[in-house]
Amino acid sequence: MKEDAMQDPGPLTPSGKSGANSLKPGFWKRGLAFVIDMILVSVPLFLIGLIFYDFFSSIGSVGRLLGIFPALAYFGFLNSKHGRGQTIGKRIFGLRVLGADDNEISLGRSLGRSALMLVPLHMSGIHFDPGMETILWLSPIILLILFAYFGIFYYFILNFANRRSVHDFLTATHVINIEGIIKPPATPRWLHIIYGIICTVAGVLLILHLIGGLSESQNTVAQLSKLQSTVSQHPGVRTARATMGTSYHSSSSGPSTEVKYISISVWPRVDSEELSQELPEIYNNLKKEAPFISQYDVLSFQIETGFQFGFASYSSREHKSHSIKEWDSLLSSDE
Numbered sequence: 001m002k003e004d005a006m007q008d009p010g011p012l013t014p015s016g017k018s019g020a021n022s023l024k025p026g027f028w029k030r031g032l033a034f035v036i037d038m039i040l041v042s043v044p045l046f047l048i049g050l051i052f053y054d055f056f057s058s059i060g061s062v063g064r065l066l067g068i069f070p071a072l073a074y075f076g077f078l079n080s081k082h083g084r085g086q087t088i089g090k091r092i093f094g095l096r097v098l099g100a101d102d103n104e105i106s107l108g109r110s111l112g113r114s115a116l117m118l119v120p121l122h123m124s125g126i127h128f129d130p131g132m133e134t135i136l137w138l139s140p141i142i143l144l145i146l147f148a149y150f151g152i153f154y155y156f157i158l159n160f161a162n163r164r165s166v167h168d169f170l171t172a173t174h175v176i177n178i179e180g181i182i183k184p185p186a187t188p189r190w191l192h193i194i195y196g197i198i199c200t201v202a203g204v205l206l207i208l209h210l211i212g213g214l215s216e217s218q219n220t221v222a223q224l225s226k227l228q229s230t231v232s233q234h235p236g237v238r239t240a241r242a243t244m245g246t247s248y249h250s251s252s253s254g255p256s257t258e259v260k261y262i263s264i265s266v267w268p269r270v271d272s273e274e275l276s277q278e279l280p281e282i283y284n285n286l287k288k289e290a291p292f293i294s295q296y297d298v299l300s301f302q303i304e305t306g307f308q309f310g311f312a313s314y315s316s317r318e319h320k321s322h323s324i325k326e327w328d329s330l331l332s333s334d335e
Contacts, residue, residue: 025095025177033089038311040088041071046312056307060239060267067310068122072114080110094178109171116167122310220244223292230289231264234282236275238267244296261298272303272318279320280330298323 045067049056056063078087081104085097097113099105105113164174224242231240242264249257268275279301286293293299298321306315322330 025093025175029093029177030095030175033087033093033095036089036092037075037087038071041074042310042312045070045309046314049307049309049312049314053307056309057267057305058238058269061308063308064122064310064313067308067312068115068118071118071122071310072111075114075118076107076111079114080105080107082107090175095175096178097173097175100172100174105171105173109173113167113171113173116170117165223290226290227262227264227286227293230285231266231282234278234285236269236278237282238269240267241265259298260296261300262293262296263300263302265302265304267304272305272316275303276318276320280327283327284331294324296324299327 049063059066075087077083079085079090079097085104086095090096097105097110099109168174224244227242227244228240231237231242242262244260244262247259247261249259266275282301283299286299300319300321303318303320304315305317306313
C-alpha cells in the first residue's frame with residue numbers, strides 16, 4: 001500500500017487517465033515555485049558561507065560552482081519518487097514532476113534532470129582570466145551556456161502547449177498541476193518565427209563580435225593578462241581581474257572629454273585596510289612590469305571582499321581611483 005501511494009501521480013481526469021497532457025501549470029506557478037526553492041537552498045548556503053568565511057572567500061568564484069552540489073541534492077531528491085516529485089516550492093503551488101509513464105521518476109533520473117538546469121545557471125557566474133588560450137577552450141562552454149539559456153527561456157515561457165523545458169524534454173519528464181484541469185493553448189506560429197529571428201540575429205552578432213574581438217584585441221588581451229599577473233604576484237593579493245576602456249564626459253561649457261581608464265578588481269589575502277595601504281607599491285610594480293599604463297588617464301582599484309557559495313553571496317568593495325600623476329605623487333610621498 002505504501003509503494004502504491006508513492007506512485008500516485010495525482011487526481012485523474014474525467015477520462016480515467018492521469019491527464020499528463022492537460023494538467024499543465026502556467027509559467028508563473030512554475031516560476032514562483034522555482035524562486036521559492038532557490039531561496040530555501042540559498043539561505044542555508046549563506047549561513048554556511050558566513051561560518052566558514054575564510055575558506056569560501058579564499059576560493060573566490062569556485063564557491064559558486066561548489067554550490068551546485070547542495071542544490072542538486074535538494075532538487076534531485078525531492079523531485080524524485082523519494083520526494084513524491086515535489087520540492088517545497090512545487091508542494092506550495094500544487095505541482096509535481098512525473099515521467100512519461102505518469103509515475104514519479106528515479107533519483108538518478110531526477111539528478112540528471114536537475115543538472116541540465118542548474119549547471120548552466122551556476123557556470124554563468126564564474127569568472128575566468130583573459131588570455132587567448134582561455135578564450136579558445138572556453139568559447140564552446142560559453143556557447144553551450146548561451147544556447148541552454150535560449151532553450152530554457154523558449155520552452156519554459158513560450159511553449160504553451162505542454163510547458164516542458166529543455167531539461168524536461170531531454171529526460172522525458174513533465175510537470176503537472178495536482179488539482180484542476182487546464183486545457184493549454186497551442187503556441188502561436190508567429191511567436192516561433194519572432195523568437196527564431198531574435199535567436200538568429202543574436203547568434204550572428206555574437207559570432208561577429210567574437211571574430212572581431214579575436215582579430216583586433218590580441219594586444220589588449222595581452223595587456224590585461226600582464227596587469228592581472230603583475231598584481232596577483234603581490235603577496236597580499238589572492239587574485240585580480242582587470243578591465244580597460246574609454247569613457248566620455250560631456251560638459252555644458254565645452255566639448256566632451258575623453259578619459260582612458262584601467263580598472264583592477266583585487267581580492268586580498270590580507271585585511272582590506274592593510275592592502276589599501278600597499279596600493280602605491282602595487283602601482284610601482286605595474287610601472288615596471290606594465291609601462292603602457294602611462295598611456296592611460298585614470299587607474300582605479302576595487303578591493304573586493306566576500307564569498308560565493310552557489311547563488312548565496314556576500315560582498316563589500318573599497319574603491320581607490322587616481323590619475324596617473326596622482327599615483328606618482330602618492331608613490332613619491334611613501335618613499
